[in-house]
Amino acid sequence: xxxxxxxxxxxxxxxxxxxxxxxxxxxxxxxxxxxxxxxxxxxxxxxxxxxxxxxxxxxxxxxxxxxxxxxxxxxxxxxxxxxxxxxxxxxxxxxxxxxxxxxxxxxxxxxxxxxxxxxxxxxxxxxxxxxxxxxxxxxxxxxxxxxxxxxxxxxxxxxxxxxxxxxxxxxxxxxxxxxxxxxxxxxxxxxxxxxxxxxxxxxxxxxxxxxxxxxxxxxxxxxxxxxxxxxxxxxxxxxxxxxxxxxxxxxxxxxxxxxxxxxxxxxxxxxxxxxxxxx
Numbered sequence: 242x243x244x245x246x247x248x249x250x251x252x253x254x255x256x257x258x259x260x261x262x263x264x265x266x267x268x269x270x271x272x273x274x275x276x277x278x279x280x281x282x283x284x285x286x287x288x289x290x291x292x293x294x295x296x297x298x299x300x301x302x303x304x305x306x307x308x309x310x311x312x313x314x315x316x317x318x319x320x321x322x323x324x325x326x327x328x329x330x331x332x333x334x335x336x337x338x339x340x341x342x343x344x345x346x347x348x349x350x351x352x353x354x355x356x357x358x359x360x361x362x363x364x365x366x367x368x369x370x371x372x373x374x375x376x377x378x379x380x381x382x383x384x385x386x387x388x389x390x391x392x393x394x395x396x397x398x399x400x401x402x403x404x405x406x407x408x409x410x411x412x413x414x415x416x417x418x419x420x421x422x423x424x425x426x427x428x429x430x431x432x433x434x435x436x437x438x439x440x441x442x443x444x445x446x447x448x449x450x451x452x453x454x455x456x457x458x459x460x461x462x463x464x465x466x467x468x469x470x471x472x473x474x475x476x477x478x479x480x481x482x483x484x485x486x487x488x489x490x491x492x493x494x495x496x497x498x499x500x501x502x503x504x505x506x507x508x509x510x511x512x513x514x515x516x517x518x519x520x
Contacts, residue, residue: 265462276301306489306499317344328411332365346372385427403435416467447508481517488515
């Protein structure tokens with residue numbers, strides 16, 4: 242695959258976007274872990290460096306995707322009909338709207354990201370069911386008011402009614418100096434009672450040395466990152482009622498046969514997940 246794997250997508254209105262092709266990009270690295278084609282040589286080099294110190298990083302990515310599908314299906318089954326996915330990343334089928342609209346075709350989804358590469362591919366996030374609606378907003382995850390104002394402007398969600406908010410594989414790219422607990426708290430504060438927060442977060446609990454090396458790889462290539470232990474991940478749910486089984490490793494959250502990779506260990510997964518409901 243050549244370095245032009247991202248070229249030719251999007252419309253002419255995206256021609257002036259800075260896709261940052263000169264340095265590794267976390268979303269494109271994640272795409273590479275998943276076996277996707279939306280990545281450049283610089284991303285593959287960085288991803289392979291991560292894989293040298295922790296070959297299971299591909300497993301982490303696949304477990305994250307499998308959790309997303311189970312978690313969002315669960316929320317749709319609980320009656321949630323509108324969703325906000327913050328830190329969307331490069332589209333990967335099935336996307337969140339595919340999952341929830343399979344349960345409830347009228348479900349509505351707004352995706353949010355501030356990454357120009359995601360904007361190029363946003364059209365792939367808009368092909369939902371005829372009964373439902375999907376949309377994409379360009380907004381910064383660390384500015385919750387900006388995100389939710391942009392969502393309101395789209396006019397397809399009613400933020401006086403419960404929302405399923407997903408922050409999947411996002412918060413480990415929000416280090417402490419960017420106040421991740423404030424960010425999550427502001428999102429939760431602005432959502433109505435009965436809303437849900439679902440998140441996943443990488444951890445160094447089971448292989449600290451490897452994850453220190455992974456974080457160094459991202460930081461050296463210009464992407465701030467920070468893993469957290471279980472207690473630190475639990476703090477994100479301080480104002481919420483945790484859904485059973487609580488914050489656990491992602492493959493242990495309501496497991497289903499055939500969901501995600503096969504034989505797994507805590508070290509291979511190294512990803513916490515959980516859902517909390519706003520009282």
